[in-house]
Amino acid sequence: MKKLDHEERYLLKNFGTSPSRRTILKSLLLAGVGTVAATRFAEVLAAETEAEVSKLTILSQPGILPTLCNEISTPAAKKLAPNLTVEVIDSNNATSYPRMLAQKSRPVISGAMINDYFAQRGIADDMWEKFDPEIMTYRDTVPEVVMTPGGFGIPFLISPYGIMYNPDKVEKPKSWLDLFKPDYEGRVSMWDAYFDAYVMAAVASGKGPNVAEGIKAWAPHKQNIGAWVSSPIVEEDLVHRGEVWLAPHWGAWAELARSQGKNVAFTIPEEGAVQWACHMQLCKGFDKGTSRLTQAYMNTWLSEDFQLAAIKRGFFSPVNKTVVIPESDRQAGIVTVDEAVAKLIRPDFAEIGSQLPKYKALIDRTLKA
Incomplete structure (x- = not known):
């Protein structure tokens, strides 16, 4: 059986499929099918990875947000993967982030609600992946001025x-x-x-x-x-x-x-x-199927249903600029995203x-x- 050349090793290393499918892909390459045919086969494998994901573990900020995840986001994800189990962990970042960092080589949490400070700490610690704009369909509803500094993460509540x-x-x-x-x-x-x-x-x-x-x-x-x-x-x-x-x-x-x-x-x-913001972060270290489902899960956090529920039941302020705060829900602690841009202070969170x-x-x- 032949040895893999550089191009074949690169394909095997970088194609984010599951370990069992990677073994199949390696066998094909060793058998000499060629990188063109193997790439086509690998694309088919990747397209099926979401169906094989059995569990997502999501970190939530405390309060009403775990309930909203279980009521809104989990059912949406299960439509994509009916056998999926979602565990929502309720913990503040000061407690949870050090644990995530300690588990970096074998991560458990694939998606997380992260505050301003730890969003920046995570960039320095190489904890985050960038989002796929094709999956994050609500990304364009967030004004650029309130976007997470540093290019990783998306704010979804303030x-x-x-x-x-x-x-x-x-x-x-x-x-x-x-x-x-x-x-x-x-x-x-x-x-x-x-x-x-x-x-x-x-x-x-x-x-x-x-x-x-x-x-x-x-x-x-x-x-x-x-x-x-x-x-x-x-x-x-x-x-x-x-x-x-x-x-x-x-x-x-x-x-x-x-x-x-x-x-x-x-x-x-x-x-x-x-301006305190809750940012969604996609965690490194997961296969393509888990990553895609995690992004689809977190994309719901910017949906009108989730944003309105967060206003009504958690008194959060929306980031989705198309969401209108009902007059009956206006309180001193709730601001529109335009008011946030005009009035709230955004210090140097990276520093x-x-x-x-x-x-x-x-x-x-x-x-x-």
């Missing part, structure tokens, strides 16, 4: 990161600098591993959207920080109970908490708010994502020591 507060304890904040008021000593909760509040402290202090400057701006007022949190739900409960009165927070999660009966309100101060440990250490030294 939320303003403003201030949540207890309306029985304080008046609606007008400025991010209100968090520095002496009357609020011990009454503000903050994150030490999420940095948008520091971006806005810097903006309000005239320093521009700079995390380090925002941490410095907080230093003279650190006595106001009464709780360090790492969970949106915990923070909402603290504000609801009046243990803290104000908290930089996501509009979507604040409005959801309010709808559940918690005594919280949300506002965008006069200096604006950070911030590359400096996460540095900024965490700076907070520890400056505000927690």
Whole structure:
């Protein structure tokens, strides 16, 4: 049996079919059928790979989004592959991304909801594949200005990161600098591993959207920080109970908490708010069939059905520019994509994502020591 030449080895290496089919393809090449005939056969194999995919594992942000995946996206994917099983993992990125990175050589999650910072970290860590525009049919509904920086990923929902507060304890904040008021000593909760509040402290202090400057701006007022949190739900409960009165927070999660009966309100101060985005990312390391089905699955996240459900049930803001927010669903924490483009701040997420440990250490030294 002959040895494979360079062209044949290239075909075998780069044609993304399943291991069993790759074995068939190799046998044909070794038998001397030629690369032209083998390529045609390989194309037939690839066209059938979706039907052979038995399972997708998808990472979702917490809250209502796993439910929307199971109700809208999974049935759509099963129409393409009736025997498909979809596991939707509910986890925040701070917990899930390190696990994904550790599993990079043998990945489990093929598609993921990723926040702004880890979207950029993933580019540096070579975690993502680029999307196929022929599969991502809703891609053109997303304005270019809000697209994921760096060329990998597509945003599908956004939320303003403003201030949540207890309306029985304080008046609606007008400025991010209100968090520095002496009357609020011990009454503000903050994150030490999420940095948008520091971006806005810097903006309000005239320093521009700079995390380090925002941490410095907080230093003279650190006595106001009464709780360090790492969970949106915990923070909402603290504000609801009046243990803290104000908290930089996501509009979507604040409005959801309010709808559940918690005594919280949300506002965008006069200096604006950070545009938090949830990005879909296609993970590296999977065969063509899994990759194609994963993209088809995530494409539904930009559909009108998914976007409207996310507005109504999760208080997220849409990215699909053709989706109209019903007047009955307008809340302080929901903005149109045009309002997001005009009013929300998009800091240098690539820079911030590359400096996460540095900024965490700076907070520890400056505000927690």
